[in-house]
Every structure is written in C-alpha cells, then in structure tokens.
Amino acid sequence: MNEKEQARRPGGRSARVGAQVHQAVTELISERGYGNFTVGEVAARAGVADSSIYRRWGSLETLLSEVALTHLNAQSPMPDTGSLSGDLRTYAAQVAREITGPDGPAVLHLAVALSSSGQRGLQAGADIRAERTRQLQSMLDRARDRGERAPDAFDVLDHILAPMYIRVLFGMGLTPDYVDGLVDRML
Amino acid sequence: MNEKEQARRPGGRSARVGAQVHQAVTELISERGYGNFTVGEVAARAGVADSSIYRRWGSLETLLSEVALTHLNAQSPMPDTGSLSGDLRTYAAQVAREITGPDGPAVLHLAVALSSSGQRGLQAGADIRAERTRQLQSMLDRARDRGERAPDAFDVLDHILAPMYIRVLFGMGLTPDYVDGLVDRML
Known part of the structure; x- marks a missing residue:
C-alpha cells in the first residue's frame, strides 16, 4: 500500500500500528515471558512512540x-x-x-x-x-x-x-x- | 537455641539458613511474582551471601x-x-x-x-x-x-x-x- 492509498483509508495507519504492537507483544512474551518487559520496550520493537501505546490502550x-x-x-x-x-x-x-x-x-x-x-x-x-x-x-x-x-x-x-x-x-x-x-x- | 547448642548440632545453622531462604523466596514470589527477582535479592532478604545460595542450590x-x-x-x-x-x-x-x-x-x-x-x-x-x-x-x-x-x-x-x-x-x-x-x- 502506498502513501496515497493510506491517506484514502483512514483506518490504514491505525490498523498497521495495531498489528505491529500486537506482533511486538507476542514476540516479547515468547522471548522473555509475561512481566519481563515494559511499554517502552514494546514501543521500541513496534517502532512507535510510548505515548501512542498509552493513548490507545491505557496500560x-x-x-x-x-x-x-x-x-x-x-x-x-x-x-x-x-x-x-x-x-x-x-x-x-x-x-x-x-x-x-x-x-x-x-x-x-x-x-x-x-x-x-x-x-x-x-x-x-x-x-x-x-x-x-x-x-x-x-x-x-x-x-x-x-x-x-x-x-x-x-x-x-x-x-x-x-x-x-x-x-x-x-x-x-x-x-x-x-x-x-x-x-x-x-x- | 544459644550458640553452644548450635555448635553441638551441626545441622542447626544449615537448617536455619534453609528456612530463611525459603521464607525470602515465598515472600518475593507473593510480592513480585515469579521471574521478577534475582538470587542476589533472595540472599539480601534472607541475610545470607549470594555464594551460599549458589553453593547449596546451584541455580x-x-x-x-x-x-x-x-x-x-x-x-x-x-x-x-x-x-x-x-x-x-x-x-x-x-x-x-x-x-x-x-x-x-x-x-x-x-x-x-x-x-x-x-x-x-x-x-x-x-x-x-x-x-x-x-x-x-x-x-x-x-x-x-x-x-x-x-x-x-x-x-x-x-x-x-x-x-x-x-x-x-x-x-x-x-x-x-x-x-x-x-x-x-x-x-
């Protein structure tokens, strides 16, 4: 999908961020187990800002x-x-x-x-x-x-x-x- | 039990260390959950040296x-x-x-x-x-x-x-x- 298509589909970026964050969480759970990583580490691996995660999920x-x-x-x-x-x-x-x-x-x-x-x-x-x-x-x-x-x-x-x-x-x-x-x- | 009694019972100190270490582990699991503490923290809470724990339990x-x-x-x-x-x-x-x-x-x-x-x-x-x-x-x-x-x-x-x-x-x-x-x- 190119930038123009994303602009026409407002759900595109949000859905992509969601998928990246889910993937990062799944990987971190497999690698380290629950409780052994932070929101910051999820954000870094997903390539998004900490604040995006807090804004969307709260915790x-x-x-x-x-x-x-x-x-x-x-x-x-x-x-x-x-x-x-x-x-x-x-x-x-x-x-x-x-x-x-x-x-x-x-x-x-x-x-x-x-x-x-x-x-x-x-x-x-x-x-x-x-x-x-x-x-x-x-x-x-x-x-x-x-x-x-x-x-x-x-x-x-x-x-x-x-x-x-x-x-x-x-x-x-x-x-x-x-x-x-x-x-x-x-x- | 006084020092003399302990000296007469070679198992005394070992049993006491064992009980202190078990107690420390139980407390740390309750407080933080599994995986969220180290041998060093168990040792500190139990009042024993890290090396005593590694020597006795290995891991x-x-x-x-x-x-x-x-x-x-x-x-x-x-x-x-x-x-x-x-x-x-x-x-x-x-x-x-x-x-x-x-x-x-x-x-x-x-x-x-x-x-x-x-x-x-x-x-x-x-x-x-x-x-x-x-x-x-x-x-x-x-x-x-x-x-x-x-x-x-x-x-x-x-x-x-x-x-x-x-x-x-x-x-x-x-x-x-x-x-x-x-x-x-x-x-």
Missing part, C-alpha cells in the same frame, strides 16, 4: 489482554457442525491446536499471569474468559435448541479445557486421542 | 522448585482414611485449602512458570509433579489392594486437580461443594 495489562483475546478469537471461531458431539470435538481440537501452536503456550501463560498481576490484570483476565464463555454458551444453546442434552459451559471448562490447559502449562503435550477422550467422557 | 530454578515442593508436601500429606471416596475427598479438600491458602496461588503460579522457563525449569517442574504423582499413585494402589475400583493418577490430575488449579489460577475461587462435586463425579 500494559489492557494491551496484553487485547493481544490474548485476539489470538484466542482469531484462531478458534466456534464450530457449528450440526451436532453437539461434532461441535465439542471440533472445538476441543481447535483449542488443542491453538494452545500447542507457536504462540499458544505464551498466550496461555499470559492468561494465567494476568490473574496474578493485581486488580487490573484480574479484570482483563475475567474479560477474556467472559467473552470465551459467551461464545461457548451459544454453541451449547444451539445444541439444546436442537433437543440435545448439553453440558453447561462450566463443565466444559472443568473437564475439557482445564485438563488441556494444565497439561500444556506443565509441558506435558496433547495427543488427538487424548483430546477426543476428554470429549467422549463428557458426552 | 534459582532449583531453589524455586525446592520451595514449591516443600510447600506441596508439608501442606498435603496423602490421606489414608480406609476408603477411596474418603481418601479422594480428603485429598481434594487438602489441595483446595493449600492452593487457596496465603502462599497457595504463588506456589501454583511458580509451578506453572517453571515449565515456561527453559530446560532447567521444565525439569524442576517435572520433578515436582513426579513426586506428587508417586504419592497419589500409592493412595490409589491402596484402594486397589482393598478391592476397590480406582481411577488412575492421570484421571485425578485431569478431572480433580486441573479444574481446581485452573479456577484458582484464573482467580475464580473454590467452594467445598464444588470440590466434593469433582470427586463425586469421578467416583
């Missing part, structure tokens, strides 16, 4: 939670296969791919670390989970509307997501059979 | 894993109530108390953080879990020896421990009814 926690949320949403739209078992299997496999992918463990550690970084972090973590739970709930509601007996979103958290999260957080890895087994056990 | 990761392991073991000896359901209920309640107690979330974050801090951290985390799994397995083996149908240690990890860990890591809290419900569902 490092808010920026971090936006990055985590974007990853989770972009990588796992909720499936709609027509059956609860199809939806849950597809969903579990998506989450497994996402949390074992190149940025997955970093994003998962971030979600966990946010919850231990004071009130603002707790709120950011809660926002991520609320959005995720809302998406999951609509998938389960669709199953109920079709007359299927569906678990609630907390059952899915406790018995499908939590085991996968803990195994990845503990560096234990996930196999497709293991992930399918969690879904079968729940159904 | 910060090894020290951190020893602290985590001591907490987990000291606070949760495995129950032996005579029945699997009694053992699992008591065990789950102990773990819940431990991870929601004053140092619990810090120790849990530490266990998670260790796994993302390179090879030495991964090994330290694996050692903590191996010790824990061994204890759990003997509890389940006792149930099998009595003729009870017992789950395996990984089922307990996936469906009792993982949901509790994730809820505490996400700042969601645990109620006794919730914890009992996890055990009942498994049995």
Whole structure:
C-alpha cells in the first residue's frame, strides 16, 4: 500500500500500528515471558512512540489482554457442525491446536499471569474468559435448541479445557486421542 | 537455641539458613511474582551471601522448585482414611485449602512458570509433579489392594486437580461443594 492509498483509508495507519504492537507483544512474551518487559520496550520493537501505546490502550495489562483475546478469537471461531458431539470435538481440537501452536503456550501463560498481576490484570483476565464463555454458551444453546442434552459451559471448562490447559502449562503435550477422550467422557 | 547448642548440632545453622531462604523466596514470589527477582535479592532478604545460595542450590530454578515442593508436601500429606471416596475427598479438600491458602496461588503460579522457563525449569517442574504423582499413585494402589475400583493418577490430575488449579489460577475461587462435586463425579 502506498502513501496515497493510506491517506484514502483512514483506518490504514491505525490498523498497521495495531498489528505491529500486537506482533511486538507476542514476540516479547515468547522471548522473555509475561512481566519481563515494559511499554517502552514494546514501543521500541513496534517502532512507535510510548505515548501512542498509552493513548490507545491505557496500560500494559489492557494491551496484553487485547493481544490474548485476539489470538484466542482469531484462531478458534466456534464450530457449528450440526451436532453437539461434532461441535465439542471440533472445538476441543481447535483449542488443542491453538494452545500447542507457536504462540499458544505464551498466550496461555499470559492468561494465567494476568490473574496474578493485581486488580487490573484480574479484570482483563475475567474479560477474556467472559467473552470465551459467551461464545461457548451459544454453541451449547444451539445444541439444546436442537433437543440435545448439553453440558453447561462450566463443565466444559472443568473437564475439557482445564485438563488441556494444565497439561500444556506443565509441558506435558496433547495427543488427538487424548483430546477426543476428554470429549467422549463428557458426552 | 544459644550458640553452644548450635555448635553441638551441626545441622542447626544449615537448617536455619534453609528456612530463611525459603521464607525470602515465598515472600518475593507473593510480592513480585515469579521471574521478577534475582538470587542476589533472595540472599539480601534472607541475610545470607549470594555464594551460599549458589553453593547449596546451584541455580534459582532449583531453589524455586525446592520451595514449591516443600510447600506441596508439608501442606498435603496423602490421606489414608480406609476408603477411596474418603481418601479422594480428603485429598481434594487438602489441595483446595493449600492452593487457596496465603502462599497457595504463588506456589501454583511458580509451578506453572517453571515449565515456561527453559530446560532447567521444565525439569524442576517435572520433578515436582513426579513426586506428587508417586504419592497419589500409592493412595490409589491402596484402594486397589482393598478391592476397590480406582481411577488412575492421570484421571485425578485431569478431572480433580486441573479444574481446581485452573479456577484458582484464573482467580475464580473454590467452594467445598464444588470440590466434593469433582470427586463425586469421578467416583
């Protein structure tokens, strides 16, 4: 895109800055882990001014939670296969791919670390989970509307997501059979 | 204990240094989170020389894993109530108390953080879990020896421990009814 096209599309520069900043955060989390870098370091790596970050996101926690949320949403739209078992299997496999992918463990550690970084972090973590739970709930509601007996979103958290999260957080890895087994056990 | 008693008990000073260093680590984890302090800061707070820490523990990761392991073991000896359901209920309640107690979330974050801090951290985390799994397995083996149908240690990890860990890591809290419900569902 040249300068003229950017001028015609006012979202262009803002979107580019957003993408650069997200990329810088993802890299810094992978390299150093959560909590070991500053807004200044994100800004330097993204090639923007510190003040641009503070103006747009307000705080490092808010920026971090936006990055985590974007990853989770972009990588796992909720499936709609027509059956609860199809939806849950597809969903579990998506989450497994996402949390074992190149940025997955970093994003998962971030979600966990946010919850231990004071009130603002707790709120950011809660926002991520609320959005995720809302998406999951609509998938389960669709199953109920079709007359299927569906678990609630907390059952899915406790018995499908939590085991996968803990195994990845503990560096234990996930196999497709293991992930399918969690879904079968729940159904 | 006076100087003379210490001189008669060669373990005295070593045990005292160990306790001071453990206390310093626990405080620093609670105050700053994992990864945000150095061996030098632990030494300063414990009132010992950096070199004493390196000589005894070799690295910060090894020290951190020893602290985590001591907490987990000291606070949760495995129950032996005579029945699997009694053992699992008591065990789950102990773990819940431990991870929601004053140092619990810090120790849990530490266990998670260790796994993302390179090879030495991964090994330290694996050692903590191996010790824990061994204890759990003997509890389940006792149930099998009595003729009870017992789950395996990984089922307990996936469906009792993982949901509790994730809820505490996400700042969601645990109620006794919730914890009992996890055990009942498994049995």
